[in-house]
Amino acid sequence: MKGQIRLVRFNQFAEARQHERGAALIVVLGLVAVIAGWAATSAYEDLIAIRRADNGQAASKAELACLSALELARVALREDANNTQEDSLEEDWAMDAPVFPVDDGLVSAEVVDANRFLNINDLINARGEANPTVVVMFRTLFQQLNLDTSLVDALVDWLDKDAHPFGSGGAEDASYYDQPYKVKNAPLDRLEELLFIRGFTATDIRILTAFVVARKSVNGQTRVNVNTALPEVLQAMFPSMSQADVETLISGRPYVAVPTQTSIPGLSGAGYAQLSVQSDAFMVKSRAIFGNADWQEAYFLERNGTKVQLVWRERLIWQP
Template sequence: MTPPRAERGAALLTVLMLVSVIGVIAAASLESLKLQTHLSGNMAAIDQARQYALAGEAIARTRISDVSSTDRTTTLAGDWLDRPNAFPIDNGTATAKLSDAGNCFNLNSLVSQSDEGERVVRPMAVRQFEALMTLIGVQPRIAGEIAQSAADWIDSDTIPQPGGAEDETYARAPTPYRAANALMADVSELKAVAGMDSAIYERVKPWVCALPAPELSPININTLRRDQAPLVVMLLPDKLSLAFAQRMIDERPATGYSAVENFWSKPALRGISPPVEVMAQTKIKTRWFALEMQIETGGAELTELALIDGGVNPAKIVRRSWGDGA
């Protein structure tokens, strides 16, 4: 039996609608499949990049262990400092760069720590941090506030120093928070310290580090660059000028200093007697190394930043992060 003409038209319209819906579903499914395939490919490439980065770590640790166990000093010999070394990998490239991770102000040096874990403010480090910030252009009043507040952020007690800040200060923030009262795990914690703002943080960030020990900044006079002269001045801010510190670095022997005493006994420093603590924090051998790896493979890009402890044998990774850092 032949259906009426009107019903034949409705049936055709229904068929056309079904075809259209099926077409849309098929297109969406294909697009989803394409996206899933693309994401799977990216994940595989990133995973491969991480494996290359871990291999780079192993090579760096082996090299640092070899050098640290045989050399009494760490110098610029071999042109290794801050030098990007590129090497080919399957379907991409990798670049590794080592730097002296101790040539910075160690934020955790703002406290000293007892065997029981009690952390108390270390005035010498507070003065050094304040002097460093002033040298790089931070106003003295603000530099003092940040230095005192950063020490309060780390120490064990909840009593603010003169000019410092503890919980009651941070409780008044638009979004209240509390002081950490613990060693800093990353320099980005400095953003939360009273007196700090984004402009000052960007100025200070290249000069500071958060080593995993509350020790005075271990400045290696054999690996300092000329532009890092403020790190020398901060050791004796009332006795050394920036120009003088730059000249001291310029006049460093090509093979480096064989003893810390050789640096402080230079004729130009006659009459300047550094405290025992400053002598002790001046180094000729590097313990902490920073490794930066840049991996490009299969269309994926990956950056790894790692802190390596060369003071133990074999050298070990203390921490690592993936990405561009804080």
């Protein structure tokens, strides 16, 4: 009897030990699952951190490459000032530069003569009043581009110092009653500011970007380089000049001096005083691609003799 009792107790003890082992195994498996999940999460976070570091390093490389392209452009413009007294589209700085590899990336740059455009800030003279000659030029340009010419009036009111609406399309403070701002009554710093002006759209700005620039004006007399000016700009400056005469003027490039008024029919009037064969401002666009970083920047340079000064710098786009 005692032997049977011992056997029963032994069996009960063995069963209890088996249950304990099963429970321990479940706990161990649970811990393994938790540790595996933590390890996977940690590995993923480490991978993200590595990629973020790589993207940051690539972005730094791309930014420095863009700045290097800017310096190359400045060097080219200084050398050009040393070598020639006139600027044209046949010079090295104006040529399309190929995309060139740098380490494991690609870099490109473009230099554009800012004196080939009409300066939007010339619409106002030194006294802050409308410049009638330039107003006519801009109305002519807007008409050529199929833009509403009354927008020129709203633009003048945005720039001038008085509070009286200019022309039939003028827009002073009262026209912005539903906006959290008033007219600027000062020159534009960027063309993008046109979006704040009553009536202008993003499409209008995109069209105008190819023909106008916003830069500092000296009494409404920003020089326009006859060697680089666009046909539409020349037509706006000299409305009496026919398209054939504009083509004749362009075909004579490059000029070492401004053509005489009698050399080309219609090359006369107030716009003639603004013509030049030299340029004193340039826009540079650079782009660099390193890995996943696509970095683009724009710069505005002013040149006085051989001194090339950076006026502003702007990042155009960033794609991670």
